Amino acid sequence: MAVRLAFGIGAGRDRRAWLVETGEEIAHDGPAGAAVVLRERDSDAARVAIACADLAGLMELGGPVIAGAGIDLGDGFTSARLAGASGDRRDAVLAALRVLRVGGAWRLGERTATLVALFGVTATKPVGAAAEQAMGEGRWAAVVLASAAANLLGPEQLVRVLALTAPEDVDPISDAVPSALAENLGEVLESFTRPRRLELLLDLWERVCAGQTAELMRRRLAASHDLSVVAALGARYRHFDEAEQMRTAGISEPTLITALHFEPTWEDFWRYTVERRIEDALAATVLLKTAIAVHECGIDAGLARVREEITVVSTLSDDGELERACRLVAKQSPLPARPACRLRDIDLWLRQHRPRNAAFEKLVRVRISTALAYATVVYEACERTFGSELSWRQCPDGWDSDALRAWRKVAGYTAPHTPATWLHEPLTVEDPAPSLAQRLAADAGTRELASDMLWMADLADAIARARGHAAAEIDGGFQIPCVVLEPDVPRPEPLTPRVDSIPLAVAGAAQLLALGATAPARCRDWNRLCAGLMSSGTVAQTLSNEFVVAEPVLAYEGAVLPGTAFRIQIARNAGRLAEWSDYMGNCIAGPWYQAEAVRGRSILVAIRDESDVIRANVELRAVGARWVVDEIKARFNNEPDSALLQAVRDWAGSLRAAEPEVDPMESVNVEPPVRNRRSGANPVREVGPLLREAARKAQIESESALRELAALAGDTEGDAKTLTALRRSSIERSTLLCVEALDGRPSILPRLWAATGVRPLAAAVEALDPGVLARYPRLRGLTADAPLPSQVLRTLAKDPDIAAARNQDRVAHRIRAILARLARTGDASFTAALILQRHLCESVLVDLLCGVGSCCGRVGFVDESDRGSVRAVGAARAGPGVRVGIVGGAGAQERVDAGRTCW
Structure with a gap:
């Protein structure tokens, strides 16, 4: 009996076949679609092994499909595939030509037959x-498209298709199966005339190439930025900014008394800080615009596009500040602290009319490579300053910026954020204040002010464009605009044909036709064709179908496919199928699959990888009491990986088609009732569950405090295990961690102090019923940072929830004591942080000082009757009607609150 080959070919009775994978001879049928080598019956084992190795090497380059092309393997051997392979011989020949090239096409047989x-x-x-020329030039996308459209176009039209050229690194065909593309093209273009078919194909080619080119440019632009320096640059910027703030405040040697006397106002402090922020924001914006322009147009044309802005922004900042920003600082990033330094280097070269040679190109590319890093750091600094540090109550009405006015004269405005559309409320003391758009509507001569914060939208738009988006999304916000720098890409309507690639677009259109849509009679471009197909009412009706899924299969929804790291997703409705087919480029959302799924005859599944990308679509069918894989395809109807195919089949074989019925006569094991025995009072059994639940609730409420404490050890996720390491650390190491945190991030001081006041276990104990606390008064011993005195308390403390809460209590107690010690010793990092945080709410600052003082013995409370015995010297205003006196200074002031004085 002759071996049956793929594509309706017979091997002949006088020829023998050997499997490539094993070298085993097969007498008749073998694995469906398996690759084999063929030869006359008198072949020896050595020659067979050589032929199998040759074909296996070709298959590594072109995949299993290449074996069906009938490749000459030498010594009378040819390649083939067994019956059951998908596609047709055209797929195999194209795959073989890509590997063999034109020079090796003779191995496929006569030229005419190929x-x-x-x-x-x-x-x-x-x-x-034309085909040979296209193959020789590597224009395989044109060859595949022409082969798929051969039955729809005439010879002259095919020559035009074969002449198509795609831009570099653009592949409009992608990994399409030519036979599947041909089938879909036939369904979509059959109703049109040949000239109209050609017009639609050429238009689709142009649209796909344009879309892929834009996406490629977006990715290259995003990849051109060096974001590895963001963390180091952010630390460098903060350190420099803190030094400049100290310089502005006139503080050379910060002390605790200096910190208490320091009261920043707009005139002597904030207006300088704000102006520096705006200068940095404008410089970062222009630096990013320069990077984008150079990426799009090249060095010369790109710089010409932003030349005036570079000149203006380079001269905004004081030369002394820029010189200080460029100075190298030990253990910090060598990059300058301010973005204007990078623009000044470019501007100096241009103003000196130096040659634009390779050295200049290198200088420019090095400077703009960190543009996005500078913009990210500056934007975060602006969010801190205008979002939390500076209150609108401290901003005078109509404050402005000289730097902004100078830059606007040459930069103007860019859509979508213009004065006419800017509705954000200005950052001023006036409440409510009319927005720029409202003022402009009332008076056409109104000009933009820095308090309108429109310049911050310009920076956000530049960051979004550098990341490949059209612009940032801005919606409301308090004090500063609420900005989304990574806006979601708008998703098309379900079943809308996508033009990411030609196979995907054609498959989407073919699917709409299969669902009952009607192609418009007259359309010369692809968009009109898709619009006509989508306007059919049958599409919306199809998306409402709900599917019947058997419980044994539904139980695996979202589960991991056994033996792999992939995840199983099950279609419950037609909308899910539309989502799948939109990416996969197949007909899984077609009417036949939906009709079978609605009746419960088949179950449709997607296999997603770790990145949530669909690797294969699967159709399961019930056969008797088990499920079998009726069909499985990868993207564009390609064959899936063999390991994935086997894993899916094994999983399907383990499923039951129906749950077995339980025999009503089957005996049921009934456990005898448990006898309740009375026992004496047991605090662990009585209090343990109550305290565990209270501790769990308190921990949920103290998650923010947990993150602040864990951040001392470098853990930004707030893992409770980090606190265990902190608790076991020595006092010296914990102190060092606090000093480093205050030195690197002064803004952490008020948050850290607040976190040390959160004691989840103490809160849990106090939340217990008063009767329980009266019966077990020693429970409060759990909250002390000391060894537990009894076995009962030690047993309770071993519970995971109670132990975690107690761990946080003890760490918080120790960190607060360390902060108090730093305050008492006048630590420079603590004092500098205290000065730089005077912009915070005054009441918070008072609580912080009183708390630290009460711990360190420098500040405390006395009864009103004892005021005369307190020699208070030194004072600091802490808010309206609030005064705090410090021992050791002169001219103390005191505040009486409920019969007590803070001193």
């Missing part, structure tokens, strides 16, 4: 010459 396999009856001499 062309006929590709183009059928339209394989004329001009078509053959």
